[in-house]
């Protein structure tokens with residue numbers, strides 16, 4: 001299947017593009033009325049994630065509604081711990097919950113390295129259905145959580161500001177942490193490779209809790225496993241690593257065998273560029289900028305684009321779009337990227 005729009009793949013590979021590609025983290029979700037309407041008919045989040053035809057439908061909604069340059073498969077990073085044997089619940093208005101957590105070597109021993117077709121077949125089927133329905137309109141992004149971020153949920157059991165149970169394990173029982181990270185990494189490598197076979201054109205690794213680690217722990221317990229994952233991917237599939245809050249880890253980023261580094265809104269791309277070689281950068285508008293007036297959104301977007309420069313940039317927010325954002329402001333953001341990035345190439 002030939003892609004009609006491969007801007008994001010070319011930008012990720014570091015090739016020249018005629019304008020800057022744009023998509024939004026969490027673009028498939030509650031900002032769209034068509035998502036909320038479908039979601040209201042279902043028993044919950046997991047039904048949506050586990051029904052390939054429905055997951056495909058909400059994956060494509062933002063392509064129709066927002067005209068973004070990529071689709072990201074509708075799923076969650078927490079399907080991986082579930083495939084390994086630790087079931088999650090998505091509690092309405094509160095977030096993820098693991099009724100059982102990992103506390104001991106026996107708990108780690110009980111977990112399996114998941115087989116993608118057997119334990120995550122519903123995601124792979126969603127990718128196949130989406131791929132067919134997209135008919136080459138835009139590339140499809142597959143994803144997984146970084147092993148450290150997955151460990152954090154498996155040990156803590158739910159979201160947390162500090163994830164102190166998870167960080168405590170790194171200090172008190174580093175060998176246990178490594179044993180768990182090993183199983184998560186092996187599962188993730190097989191899972192992401194299977195996503196590519198099912199139709200993913202590029203991949204993103206979300207390390208949402210990178211920023212709470214000290215630099216040494218980040219290097220040892222997170223970046224090293226992400227590097228292994230990147231190295232195990234097919235050479236022609238660009239990988240983006242988004243490690244939120246890891247402004248102390250630019251040297252680790254530079255050495256990762258991935259093409260693109262995602263930046264959150266605390267980072268200045270002008271400072272990061274010279275530190276990461278020829279990698280492409282993704283990001284990084286503050287999601288709160290989208291609460292402004294259309295003129296304010298336009299101005300903030302233009303300022304962001306100028307900081308990244310015209311090439312080797314994939315425009316995005318610095319984290320997922322907040323659920324109460326007005327889709328019209330999202331459209332202003334997207335249109336401004338498209339128009340202004342053309343202008344940047346003319347003068």
Ligand code: CP3
Pocket residue numbers: 024025026027028029030039045072073074075076077078090094095096143159206208320
């Ligand atoms: O559009 C997309 O980006 C694709 C879908 C996607 C979801 N989760 C759907 C979702 C992606 C890429 C994720 C990744 C994810 N999930 C991350 C990494 C990115 C990040 O935000 O840092 C994390 C940490 C999770 C875990 C998770 N899932 C949390 C903490 C929550 C609750 C918070 C929230 O946003 O409600 C979820 C639930 C979730 N995942 C929702 C969606 C659309 C909302 C639930 C709903 O619709 O009922």
